[in-house]
Amino acid sequence: xxxxxxxxxxxxxxxxxxxxxxxxxxxxxxxxxxxxxxxxxxxxxxxxxxxxxxxxxxxxxxxxxxxxxxxxxxxxxxxxxxxxxxxxxxxxxxxxxxxxxxxxxxxxxxxxxxxxxxxxxxxxxxxxxxxxxxxxxxxxxxxxxxxxxxxxxxxxxxxxxxxxxxxxxxxxxxxxxxxxxxxxxxxxxxxxxxxxxxxxxxxxxxxxxxxxxxxxxxxxxxxxxxxxxxxxxxxxxxxxxxxxxxxxxxxxxxxxxxxxxxxxxxxxxxxxxxxxxxxxxxxxxxxxxxxxxxxxxxxxxxxxxxxxxxxxxxxxxxxxxxxxxxxxxxxxxxxxxxxxxxxxxxxxxxxxxxxxxxxxxxxxxxxxxxxxxxxxxxxxxxxxxxxxxxxxxxxxxxxxxx
Amino acid sequence: xxxxxxxxxxxxxxxxxxxxxxxxxxxxxxxxxxxxxxxxxxxxxxxxxxxxxxxxxxxxxxxxxxxxxxxxxxxxxxxxxxxxxxxxxxxxxxxxxxxxxxxxxxxxxxxxxxxxxxxxxxxxxxxxxxxxxxxxxxxxxxxxxxxxxxxxxxxxxxxxxxxxxxxxxxxxxxxxxxxxxxxxxxxxxxxxxxxxxxxxxxxxxxxxxxxxxxxxxxxxxxxxxxxxxxxxxxxxxxxxxxxxxxxxxxxxxxxxxxxxxxxxxxxxxxxxxxxxxxxxxxxxxxxxxxxxxxxxxxxxxxxxxxxxxxxxxxxxxxxxxxxxxxxxxxxxxxxxxxxxxxxxxxxxxxxxxxxxxxxxxxxxxxxxxxxxxxxxxxxxxxxxxxxxxxxxxxxxxxxxxx
Numbered sequence: 001x002x003x004x005x006x007x008x009x010x011x012x013x014x015x016x017x018x019x020x021x022x023x024x025x026x027x028x029x030x031x032x033x034x035x036x037x038x039x040x041x042x043x044x045x046x047x048x049x050x051x052x053x054x055x056x057x058x059x060x061x062x063x064x065x066x067x068x069x070x071x072x073x074x075x076x077x078x079x080x081x082x083x084x085x086x087x088x089x090x091x092x093x094x095x096x097x098x099x100x101x102x103x104x105x106x107x108x109x110x111x112x113x114x115x116x117x118x119x120x121x122x123x124x125x126x127x128x129x130x131x132x133x134x135x136x137x138x139x140x141x142x143x144x145x146x147x148x149x150x151x152x153x154x155x156x157x158x159x160x161x162x163x164x165x166x167x168x169x170x171x172x173x174x175x176x177x178x179x180x181x182x183x184x185x186x187x188x189x190x191x192x193x194x195x196x197x198x199x200x201x202x203x204x205x206x207x208x209x210x211x212x213x214x215x216x217x218x219x220x221x222x223x224x225x226x227x228x229x230x231x232x233x234x235x236x237x238x239x240x241x242x243x244x245x246x247x248x249x250x251x252x253x254x255x256x257x258x259x260x261x262x263x264x265x266x267x268x269x270x271x272x273x274x275x276x277x278x279x280x281x282x283x284x285x286x287x288x289x290x291x292x293x294x295x296x297x298x299x300x301x302x303x304x305x306x307x308x309x310x311x312x313x314x315x316x317x318x319x320x321x322x323x324x325x326x327x328x329x330x331x332x333x334x335x336x337x338x339x340x341x342x343x344x345x346x347x348x349x350x351x352x353x354x355x356x357x358x359x360x361x362x363x364x365x366x367x368x369x370x371x372x373x374x375x376x377x378x379x380x381x382x383x384x385x386x387x388x389x390x391x392x393x394x395x396x397x398x399x400x401x402x
Numbered sequence: 403x404x405x406x407x408x409x410x411x412x413x414x415x416x417x418x419x420x421x422x423x424x425x426x427x428x429x430x431x432x433x434x435x436x437x438x439x440x441x442x443x444x445x446x447x448x449x450x451x452x453x454x455x456x457x458x459x460x461x462x463x464x465x466x467x468x469x470x471x472x473x474x475x476x477x478x479x480x481x482x483x484x485x486x487x488x489x490x491x492x493x494x495x496x497x498x499x500x501x502x503x504x505x506x507x508x509x510x511x512x513x514x515x516x517x518x519x520x521x522x523x524x525x526x527x528x529x530x531x532x533x534x535x536x537x538x539x540x541x542x543x544x545x546x547x548x549x550x551x552x553x554x555x556x557x558x559x560x561x562x563x564x565x566x567x568x569x570x571x572x573x574x575x576x577x578x579x580x581x582x583x584x585x586x587x588x589x590x591x592x593x594x595x596x597x598x599x600x601x602x603x604x605x606x607x608x609x610x611x612x613x614x615x616x617x618x619x620x621x622x623x624x625x626x627x628x629x630x631x632x633x634x635x636x637x638x639x640x641x642x643x644x645x646x647x648x649x650x651x652x653x654x655x656x657x658x659x660x661x662x663x664x665x666x667x668x669x670x671x672x673x674x675x676x677x678x679x680x681x682x683x684x685x686x687x688x689x690x691x692x693x694x695x696x697x698x699x700x701x702x703x704x705x706x707x708x709x710x711x712x713x714x715x716x717x718x719x720x721x722x723x724x725x726x727x728x729x730x731x732x733x734x735x736x737x738x739x740x741x742x743x744x745x746x747x748x749x750x751x752x753x754x755x756x757x758x759x760x761x762x763x764x765x766x767x768x769x770x771x772x773x774x775x776x777x778x779x780x781x782x783x784x785x786x787x788x789x790x791x792x793x794x795x796x797x798x799x800x801x802x803x804x
Binding site: 019020023026027030031032124130131132135136139140141142143144145267269271272273274277284285286287288289290291292293294295298300301303304305307308311312315322 | 421422425428429432433434526532533534537538541542543544545546547669671673674675676679686687688689690691692693694695696697700702703705706707709710713714717724
């Protein structure tokens with residue numbers, strides 16, 4: 001029998017308790033061993049919960065109990081999640097987590113401590129909720145060079161963008177609606193400003209490259225400024241707008257990591273990833289494109305990933321041990337001003353000649369409501385900014401095309 | 403250093419040799435050990451190949467060499483693939499394979515032999531080519547009950563259907579074109595009649611249930627009878643037609659396994675899986691829907707999956723050991739006549755009243771070219787057949803809706 005302790009009895013924590021309990025027999029049959037919840041750490045009491053008796057308020061009870069071999073950290077936030085994880089690993093207890101903030105900030109250090117103490121730090125639930133993505137990247141993609149990743153990594157923003165794309169409703173209204181339904185937090189900044197997606201693309205990039213970049217340092221643009229007009233342009237041009245976390249290996253082997261809303265064309269498999277679903281498209285030298293799709297958040301999907309990690313430990317799968325991340329230094333990271341893609345610009349005005357004089361060969365174009373929207377050829381961030389400055393019309397919006 | 407022998411130097415075999423050679427350094431770095439190809443078994447010689455010197459014609463050389471600890475079987479077909487795999491496993495050599503026929507027919511026995519001899523039988527490449535699906539089903543979906551699987555499992559037929567859906571071209575023409583491009587075999591029966599997809603859904607079903615059904619025994623309908631008219635109806639109703647391998651657990655816990663062309667609605671993530679790509683949608687009690695997408699065939703994607711299995715063995719991941727399949731007996735398998743879904747029927751004639759008199763409440767309906775096409779409500783196979791018999795108009799085609 002394996003004893004686990006759950007840290008945090010919120011949405012994911014209670015989902016984990018539920019799966020371990022309801023699928024107890026299935027789990028025993030599949031991994032050949034019973035998995036028992038010995039403690040649940042939370043500040044609150046849960047007098048009406050069937051798990052009431054397992055609740056403890058002091059982490060030391062868990063830390064000092066030699067029977068507990070796995071700790072599932074589902075508290076969120078950096079502190080005390082980091083301190084508890086570190087202490088558990090140093091005591092030789094494996095840690096599984098759904099906490100992307102903690103993995104993105106301290107993953108390199110915690111992996112090192114785990115390796116040193118013969119235990120494991122696992123985080124399948126930290127990216128893509130119920131979508132198996134961490135393990136496939138570690139095992140199935142081992143023999144290939146991952147050259148790029150494009151991910152719809154945040155369910156809240158994808159829900160908002162999906163609703164906006166249906167038309168007739170602006171960002172603020174959809175956000176308020178999403179908050180009512182519990183799809184968005186009261187303080188939605190980490191989602192709508194892109195930081196949550198930034199942490200996740202940083203974790204995926206570390207899996208692809210072995211180098212972990214500071215999530216706060218990458219280019220990160222959210223979805224708050226997207227208008228109904230932008231949505232109309234996207235539809236007219238045959239695209240959808242998605243918040244994309246993007247990793248690319250540049251020609252000189254550097255890491256380019258960014259989050260921004262993008263125009264996604266109808267023949268891209270990410271185009272149909274709607275509502276709260278996530279999709280992660282991985283490009284590699286040998287497999288071409290592989291996509292992983294599913295519920296990126298939610299109680300049971302995320303808890304399912306936590307439990308899968310716990311069961312990996314029970315089964316003795318030891319792939320995580322080999323994981324080592326180096327903290328990125330300046331020369332690992334590409335200069336975003338050199339990043340090249342096609343773009344969609346919208347300017348105030350109707351003078352197409354002026355646009356063509358500045359931007360040269362342009363692709364699709366639409367003039368509507370006193371505005372011009374058009375698709376540019378490939379150009380770097382730097383060149384795009386220079387052309388915008390050169391154009392004496394007012395820029396309304398700009399989007400990168402995926 | 404780990405020594406492997408490749409059985410078969412065709413498309414997948416040569417791709418495997420290519421990945422192991424070109425990504426040698428990457429692999430060494432990731433798994434901490436060099437992987438060396440010691441032999442390649444083929445009937446032919448390859449005087450112009452850089453691997454010429456590794457070619458052997460006698461399997462016993464491999465079998466009797468204690469240095470070879472892994473055999474990668476990429477010959478296809480049942481014999482001698484089965485005999486060679488069995489002999490290798492009995493000699494304590496792990497076997498990885500891309501051979502779905504062999505896995506579907508002999509997987510239960512070969513897994514048993516592997517477990518007995520402390521080695522492994524692995525088959526990530528047998529389903530979905532470069533898509534990680536076997537391992538995620540074994541590891542990530544361990545704690546959940548898989549309740550249904552819908553898969554676009556055959557790239558050849560998906561290519562043909564994608565081209566047909568673009569319009570103006572019939573099955574025979576597209577098939578001939580696919581054969582020219584090398585996307586379809588000269589004898590395309592295993593693909594277009596659905597047997598290839600049947601073998602794959604049987605393997606996935608075994609992973610979900612622990613029970614392996616005889617692929618030849620399941621309901622299997624190919625794509626050869628699909629017409630341009632059917633494609634038009636699908637488009638009119640907002641669907642695409644895909645060849646779907648389907649597994650469902652029935653209410654009484656039995657296994658329903660079938661292959662047939664289906665109408666797939668635009669909000670299903672399989673709808674946009676086009677050309678030679680595969681997509682596998684897994685439904686479970688805890689994760690809702692998870693989809694795996696990528697190149698389902700092709701030299702490097704399939705070889706990438708073979709190499710991932712080899713590297714799992716190098717890394718000592720031992721999940722496969724626990725895999726045990728029981729051969730299905732009659733009471734494990736559901737009676738297809740009780741299978742219920744909505745359908746699209748096309749009859750000769752234009753008399754809508756007649757149709758409504760027989761089929762009652764129907765959904766979308768179109769009358770065109772002297773034919774009536776319509777969507778039925780949910781009904782079992784048996785009831786559907788009875789209603790068709792009752793209707794005194796000629797049935798042109800029938801499709802299940804996914």
